[in-house]
Amino acid sequence: MKFGIIGLGYVGLATLCGLAKAGHEVIGVEKDQPRLLRLMSGDVPFHEPGMADVLRDYPGSITFTDSITDTESVDYLILAVGTPSKSDGSCDLTFVDAALSEVKSKQKIIIRSTVPPGTTDMLSIMYPAHTFAVVPEFLQEGRALADVLKPHRVVIGSDNLEMCEGLAGIYGRLGVPLVCTSPIDAEFIKYASNAFLATKISFINDLARLADKAGADITTIADGMGLDPRIGRAFLNAGLGYGGSCFPKDMHALLNVAHENELDLPVISAAMHSNDAQMGYVASKVEHKSGLKVAFLGLAFKPGTDDMRDAPSVTLAHHLALREIDIIGYDPLAKWDYPQAMTVEAALKGADVAILVTEWDELVNLKPEAFDGMRTKRLIDARNAWKYARDPGTVQYEGIGRMQNKANTPSSM
């Protein structure tokens, strides 16, 4: 089959690579010229495992262009353009609209961009020549291609039977559960899934603050809770809060849809409020002393990516910079606007406090001696991930919700 994909960010490029690997012909459309040129030369413009290999190994199946008209002969046209937040938190559909207004031939359109419930029904009315389906993506950065090739489930939302059957045939080959439903339900499933995961994180962060005060250990609490399959251990890691290109944006957009429908979503609002509070809470663990030097270990919003969109590191840095604290960061891949060291040693040299912000392997495995160059050997583990937490040597260790962090606390009975 032949697919066109408009928008080659994480979602578009991961989808393109997945389709090429599955034996399809794919035309990728990217309007950003520098990004297009990089892709044409086989260079992936962000850190994402496996994608460069696909571009190298399937050159005959993949074409890049900046022109939507080059996709006229495709069987399906996939829309994967960005849907950023507007200043009021609502979802900005400008790129979706701009792309569709350039599609002149009658097409079967698959909406892969995250769009608010009701959008595809509206697009079907605005662009009646095309047939539409929503197939939301659930991929996680750092494992985007793997998630496209083997997702937990595929959700197909369309009112058009032929489109549903065609897509069920294509995605059925993945051997994962398929949910075929209406466009609005498919759009809802995407927002609801992200909102639920983000809320789970805020729930455990709320309890982590309480555990700090009460003298309990949130990681043990999460482990104990997670053994109940109705709860599950995933997304119960307390720390600095969630960031990234999806959770913050989608929580705002969902709340906005609720307000348009004259409803409050108190759980979602509280989860967002808790996430903001969590970053302030971690900042409050650093003493109020101007001239203090703080080393950020990790900057990206999570390990395995160089993505800094809505990275908690930046919010935390703002909190500390307001107190005239000197900040230096280190990250194996990500870059930011604050001072940055090329090595962990350089970041830690002369620092008064180190904060483990992103749980990269190389950072969670730092031995206690790695902190010897600090002025005061103090580590705030904002991801509760440091491997030596129970045997920190001369490092003054503090996790989040782990005040009971005693070396001899049994981890299980």
Ligand code: UDX
């Ligand atoms: C997320 C969804 O998981 C994915 O399904 C959707 O398609 C896009 O958004 P991603 O943004 O790549 O994926 O990151 P994810 O791994 O979900 O983590 C999001 C944030 O939550 C990160 O900042 C991470 O550090 C944080 N997090 C995650 C926690 O604080 N605790 C956890 O237990 C899990």
